[in-house]
Amino acid sequence: MSLMEEKEHVDFTIHPLGDRAIMVTFGTSIDVTIHRKVKTFANYLETHPIEGMIEYVPAFTSVTVYYDPFSVLQLKKQPSLEKTETAYEIMYSKIKQVVLGLENSMEDTKKEVDIPVCYGGEFGPDLEFVAKNNNLTTDEVIHIHSGGDYLVYMIGFAPGFPYLGGMSEQIAAPRRADPRMKIAKGSVGIAGKQTGVYTIGSPGGWQIIGRTPLELFRPSENPPSLLQSGDVIRFKPISLKEFTAYKGDSQ
Secondary structure, three states: OOOOOOEEOOOOEEEEOOOOEEEEEOOOOOOHHHHHHHHHHHHHHHHOOOOOEEEEEEOOOEEEEEEOHHHHHHHHHOHHHOOOOOHHHHHHHHHHHHHHHHOOOOOOOOOEEEEEEEEOHHHOOOHHHHHHHOOOOHHHHHHHHOOOOEEEEEEOOOOOOEEEEOOOHHHOEOOOOOOEEEEOOOEEEEEEOEEEEOOOOEEEOOEEEEEOOOOOEOOOOOOOEOOOOOOEEEEEEOOHHHHHHHHHHHO
8 A cells, every 4th residue: 555545454445635735534433532632632732843844723523734745755864764755754754653652642631611592582583493493392392492502512613613513403494595695793693413503793593593692703712612522511591681791891
């Protein structure tokens, strides 16, 4: 098997993505165990960047490492890499060594965050649709949605936008047939079997069931995203009065 073909190990695969990136895949399903492996590898790269690496991008089941081939080729001077020929071979060797070393030290650290949500009304125009779609009352939808723990698998789509896992299929709902041109920042929505929070105003087709006054994307702070991969969040129902008071206190 050529080094340019996919490489396999017990719990991961490594393969090239173009001539300047390598993807490490830890599985094919979205689950907590695979997420933990993704997070552990990403955290290692954050604190111990591989020479020649430009950036890394974690996803649901993989981490892609982008690198500068010219900088990487300078590493051939190292005794352990003298027999390598290409930048990909060098990065493959280094990444495999790192991942193998992390296999027995997968992290399970997490931060728990409560997100207040004012459900229904002008903040949740699609709450009744979600309820009818599942033969539930709006109160039952709120109870189910706010009754679970949600794992942040990754941040993407928009700045600070959390991709969450853990929503009950009891309140699943299809995307809107006619997406809205503008969804307000803080809107909490459902699309299929997923739920999420719009961190900035943007177009979208999710069914909007509420809104949070909590700022999830804060560009003036470091890091700008309140939530990070691996965090566990819970939605906490609040009244319109509490929403207004919260917004006032935060300004």
